[in-house]
Amino acid sequence: MYKVNIGRKILSANEEYANENKRFLIENKKLCLNMISSPGSGKTTILTRTIKELKDKIQIGVIEGDIQTDLDAQRIKATKAPAIQINTKGACHLSAAQIHKALANLPIEKLDLIFIENVGNLVCPSAFELGENGKVVVLSVPEGDDKPVKYPAIFAKSKALLINKIDLLNPSRDIDFDIEKVKNDARKLNKDIQIFSLSAKSGEGMDKWYDWLIKGIEKTRNS
């Protein structure tokens, strides 16, 4: 029987574009972070708050990945930051080829930092490199503290973990979420992962995330 190794071929095409994107980012000395999480963990809210609160220090551009709609890109554009919407039309992750096109359409020379907001999915996007400098996984409190153990790949591969919606940890709200367990489980998978506990709604804990971003931008500029 004639065998065609399709899985390998598709991955290589994606890898080729990812390598081109990586080269483009290195040449332009730009930091690019790939945000990955389940739907509704608060990626867009984190980004809009970050853009607004850092607008006097750094310029941020966003590549928005969604299966349908441009709702998230509209939210980003309302902050005056440049945003490119990619609709995957059913696909469960962004591809490096899509990012390649989007990067060419951003005003890259004006930007310090590019965020890619991936399709809401804790599984598939972790398997597709986009050429980014690092992945950032977002886990929100109502999703539960068992997620690093149950969905280990993305926690193992990310540079940072944002534990979002910590305003819901208020003792008057009876949500069971052991934040120390999440941190320990994430560090067992990835000893170097940076962890930030924050609420993009209340603003609590956002300052440390901003410091980390600014350090990352400086490091990329001086590399």
Add this chain to the structure above:
Amino acid sequence: MYKVNIGRKILSANEEYANENKRFLIENKKLCLNMISSPGSGKTTILTRTIKELKDKIQIGVIEGDIQTDLDAQRIKATKAPAIQINTKGACHLSAAQIHKALANLPIEKLDLIFIENVGNLVCPSAFELGENGKVVVLSVPEGDDKPVKYPAIFAKSKALLINKIDLLNPSRDIDFDIEKVKNDARKLNKDIQIFSLSAKSGEGMDKWYDWLIKGIEKTRNS
């Protein structure tokens, strides 16, 4: 160039198993529901409460799909219901072949209802028929009210939508979630979808979900 239509072939292999599963369920007159949602929307908590509260009326078996761990199957087994764990080892959805094997290992003659708890993922599982009688999509309040519009496929294909964690809609908790918007958007995609607003934690609204399940079991038995 020699062209191999791989996409078609893979789908057909899954469809073949799905058709076999469907035949098996019809022959045995068993209702089988495929539960699909993002990670952390509360599928396992809904199932454990449903099993416990209906245990004097119906016998439920569960096929648990997870990428890693048997944490969810342990929670089901603690209710004394039979549970089969499938670890997908990285795959983002259950396949009909996996369900075929699991069905053979459940004590089918003793059961009235089989739940398949799919891998936590609002995207990929919607594209793979398992031979089930129907899909049930779970959306929890903290995930946000824009999800039917952003992830339409699963809402379009499901027999029922469970809006879970409605205890968080308490006005003292400032979570923005327009439940009427969710219902309208879901019905625009799927005019026949049954919608149940409930909290598997507090028990609120579970009774109507139970009535629907029992009617479904009776209909399957008499078909």
